[in-house]
Amino acid sequence: MYKNTKIFLDELMGIFLIVILLIPMLIIAVLVKLTSDGPILFKQSRYGKHSRKFTIYKFRTMYIKTPEMSNQTFKNIDNFITPIGKVLRKYSLDELPQLFNIVMGNMSFIGPRPLAESDITVIYLRQKSGADRVRPGITGLAQVNGRNNILDSEKAYFDQIYVENLTLLNDTKIVFRTILNVILAKNINREKL
Numbered sequence: 001m002y003k004n005t006k007i008f009l010d011e012l013m014g015i016f017l018i019v020i021l022l023i024p025m026l027i028i029a030v031l032v033k034l035t036s037d038g039p040i041l042f043k044q045s046r047y048g049k050h051s052r053k054f055t056i057y058k059f060r061t062m063y064i065k066t067p068e069m070s071n072q073t074f075k076n077i078d079n080f081i082t083p084i085g086k087v088l089r090k091y092s093l094d095e096l097p098q099l100f101n102i103v104m105g106n107m108s109f110i111g112p113r114p115l116a117e118s119d120i121t122v123i124y125l126r127q128k129s130g131a132d133r134v135r136p137g138i139t140g141l142a143q144v145n146g147r148n149n150i151l152d153s154e155k156a157y158f159d160q161i162y163v164e165n166l167t168l169l170n171d172t173k174i175v176f177r178t179i180l181n182v183i184l185a186k187n188i189n190r191e192k193l
Contacts, residue, residue: 002168003134010109010135014102025096028059028088036082038064041097046114047123049135054106056114057097061085092182098138110171111137112159125156131163141170144177 018025029040042060045053066080081089088094101107107114114136115123126132142150142158150158162170 003166006108006166006168006171007105007135010102010107011105013109014099018099018103021096021099028084028093028096031084032059032082032088035084036060036063042094044116046116046136047119047132048106048114049132051123051127051132054101054114056106057100059085059088059094059097061088061094090185095138102138106135108135108137110140110162110174111135112140112162113137113143113155119152121152122156122159125153126159129156129160129163131156131159134163134166139174139178141174144174144181 032040038060040060042058042062043055044058046056048054061082062080062085063082085094098107102109111134112126112131115126123132140159141162142155145158146154162174
C-alpha cells in the first residue's frame with residue numbers, strides 16, 4: 001500500500017520543491033556557468049528500477065576535461081572539481097536537478113542510489129537480492145550509513161534491508177538522518193572535496 005502512496009507523494013513533493021527551489025536552482029545554474037566552461041547540468045546514464053537505464057541530472061561540479069571514471073577511482077579528484085562544485089558537493093546541492101528525475105518518474109526521494117554503469121558489483125548484488133525492485137532515490141539507507149565510505153557489499157546490504165522494510169516510518173527516519181548529515185557535512189568523503 002505504501003509503495004503506491006510513495007510514488008504519488010514523491011511526484012507531488014517533487015513539483016512543490018521545484019516551485020519553491022526554482023530561484024535558488026537558477027542562481028546555482030548561473031554560478032556553475034560563470035565559474036567554468038561547459039554545460040550547467042551533468043547528465044549520465046544510470047541504472048534504476050528493475051535495472052532499467054535512465055538519464056540522471058545533476059549540477060556539473062567538475063571541469064569538462066575530467067576523465068570519465070568513477071569518483072572512487074580518482075587519485076586526486078580535487079584537481080577536477082570546480083570551486084563552486086566543492087560547495088555544491090559538500091551540501092549535496094548538486095543533487096537538486098534530480099527533482100526533475102522524480103517528477104518524470106525515474107527516481108524517488110528515498111531509495112537505493114541510482115548506479116553508474118561502472119558499479120557492476122552493486123548492480124549484480126541488487127539484482128540478486130531484489131533491491132532493484134524500487135525506484136532509486138536521492139538519498140537512501142546506504143547514504144546515511146556511510147555514503148561512499150562503505151564497501152560495495154555494504155551498500156548492497158543496506159539497499160536490500162531498505163527494500164525489505166519499506167515503510168513511511170523508515171523513509172521519515174532516513175529523511176531526518178539525511179538532513180542532519182547534510183547540515184553537519186557528515187558521511188562525505190573529505191579527500192574527494
